[in-house]
Amino acid sequence: MSVKVGIPKALLFYYYYPQWKTFFTKLGVKTVISRDTTRGLLEKGLQSTVDEACLPVKLAVGHVLDLRDRVDYIFLPRMVSTAVREYICPKFLGFPDMVRNTIEGLPPLIDCNVDLYRRGSSPYEFFYSVGKLFTRNPARIFMAYRASFDALQQQYRALESGKLPCETDKSAIGTDAGQYSDLRIAVIGHPYNIYDRFISMNMIGRLRENGAHVVTADQLPEHVIRRESQKLPKKLFWTLNQRMTGAAYHYFARPDVHGVIHVASFGCGPDSMTGELIERFARRQTRKPLLNLTIDEHTGEAGMVTRLEAFLDMVRWRRSLEDVAATL
Ligand code: SF4
Missing domain, CATH: 3.40.50 (Rossmann fold)
Incomplete structure (x- = not known):
């Protein structure tokens, strides 16, 4: 044996x-x-x-x-x-x-x-x-x-090629509507938070059910992350947080990404700094919607679902306003 x-x-x-x-x-x-x-x-x-x-x-x-x-x-x-x-x-x-x-x-x-x-x-x-x-x-x-x-x-x-780490083995998170999704949302967070369905309260699955196509840092080539993270005034020496910051900066600049969700763990020192860096960048350099979510062992599912749905509604509303503005 x-x-x-x-x-x-x-x-x-x-x-x-x-x-x-x-x-x-x-x-x-x-x-x-x-x-x-x-x-x-x-x-x-x-x-x-x-x-x-x-x-x-x-x-x-x-x-x-x-x-x-x-x-x-x-x-x-x-x-x-x-x-x-x-x-x-x-x-x-x-x-x-x-x-x-x-x-x-x-x-x-x-x-x-x-x-x-x-x-x-x-x-x-x-x-x-x-x-x-x-x-x-x-x-x-x-x-x-x-x-x-x-x-x-x-x-x-x-x-x-667009898969998520949890989909490269057997388990898939919800169904991705792919080209039929009207929104593309970047979910930025540690892999052990965003891909664990229980801890994330199936955040990726819920976004997909609500018609969003989800992208994450892990789908980006290393050189893209490195290039983007050089926008920071000083290099971060934590690899995972550098990945998250670089990916967020990249997705903020992509016209086909309509919103960014940053997921942090309660009690994580590096995450609190990454969250601040991402939020400052969002405020100064882009008008793209950003949602900051902190998860801990007491986070309620209902609250999370409400915040996700409200975020998607807001992103869709903003897109429709932009479409109207483009026709004027
Ligand atoms: S403190 Fe933050 S970066 Fe470190 S293991 Fe916990 S969640 Fe991950």
Whole structure:
């Protein structure tokens, strides 16, 4: 029977799952992902974490608990940096330690470092450290790494063709009316917030049901994000927030995007700064509607739905005014 590695459906799962799954599969290791988020799963996470943690971290703890008794290892890579001279939020860095010190009865954690901060560092160092746990054959690890890298490139191509990360595996979020949508709305937020249907209260699905075509930062090529984020007076050293800011600036400038929604987590320091940067840009450089939403464990679904519907009504109303103005 093959070894089972559990992967929590949380944090950077939405970016890297196809790559991680391919790597483990090529090494003959079975991957098990935690179940979709539910109220019960979130509650378990809330009860096992410190109050100061942000919502996505609390939720990730719930996903670890969901895997605890079903797998031989839990995969919690210690995400330090995924780009040169940039960092991932420090909460990712300490996450494996937090889990180890707060949850009892865990299987061994695979918490090797992903650290690409220094120029010349390679993701292969991380994959080699993980692969060594399952085989002594370096060639096999290298082949698995190459295949995983191809899977990641394939995921990037799928995203740039218009898919969302949650649609590159089995589950789709609602139905996109595509060319029949009268609105195109950019949803800017951390992947673990906007693609988790429970935490986002199915925001993307609801926008789609209301006739909007949704675009996100993840569908933009890296060079576009980098170019746009250079509009900031100073480089942000948090990779995820730089992505969000660059994508928001890009979508504000696109005539075929009619509104932008920024989604932040309650208790997230980087998000409060990103929100401010996006809002200032919206005020000074564009007349495009912006909706700022902050989500936490107490956010009510009814309030969220009302705000989304009101936002879409306002965007449509503005468009109709612009159409009238164009005929004068
Ligand atoms: S970036 Fe914000 S939401 Fe994400 S882990 Fe860090 S504090 Fe939490």
